[in-house]
Amino acid sequence: MPAQPEPTDRAEVQKLANAVEEALAEEMKTFHRDDTPLPTVGPTPPVPQPGRPPMSQRATDASALMLSGGVASLLVGGSTSLVMLASGSADPVVCAVVLGAPAVLVLAIGRLAGRVKDTVEAAPPVIHQHINGDVHQDQRSINTTTRGVIANTRNQTR
Secondary structure (H helix, E strand, O other), X not given: OOOXXXXXXXXXXXXXXXXXXXXXXXXXXXXXXXXOOOOOOOOOOOOOOOOOOOOOHHHHHHHHHHHHHHHHHHHHHHXXXXXXXXXXXXXXXXXXXXXXXXXXXXXHHHHHHHHHHHHHHHOOOOOOOOOOOOOOOXXXXXXXXXXXXXXXXXXXXX
């Protein structure tokens, strides 16, 4: 076994501390340098990144909605079980109707809100045009007369 340095020997203690810090620094590298050359013209090609792939905002919202629905169904199912367990003579059909009605109502309102949203997005935008200046209105009128077996139209401008 190697001899331990004396506590009063500061140089040895400092050398040992530096060696430990160097070993830890080698183990805990938190960066990576990519030295591959970049293209001179055009966009940079995609490079696969470590970890989970990124998700769009819509996918993130849908994921949160699914997780919330799962938690809500767990709560509804648990409360149904507790009600049926607490009252030994509870009718399962009545419990299903009473506890399932709010979920059906929420689903119906959500579906209606989705359709309203789709309708609003599909509507053409409202355009307001404000014109300043003199307005000239053409007061001419055109009288059209069509006569004959072979239609001969004569326009008269007044």
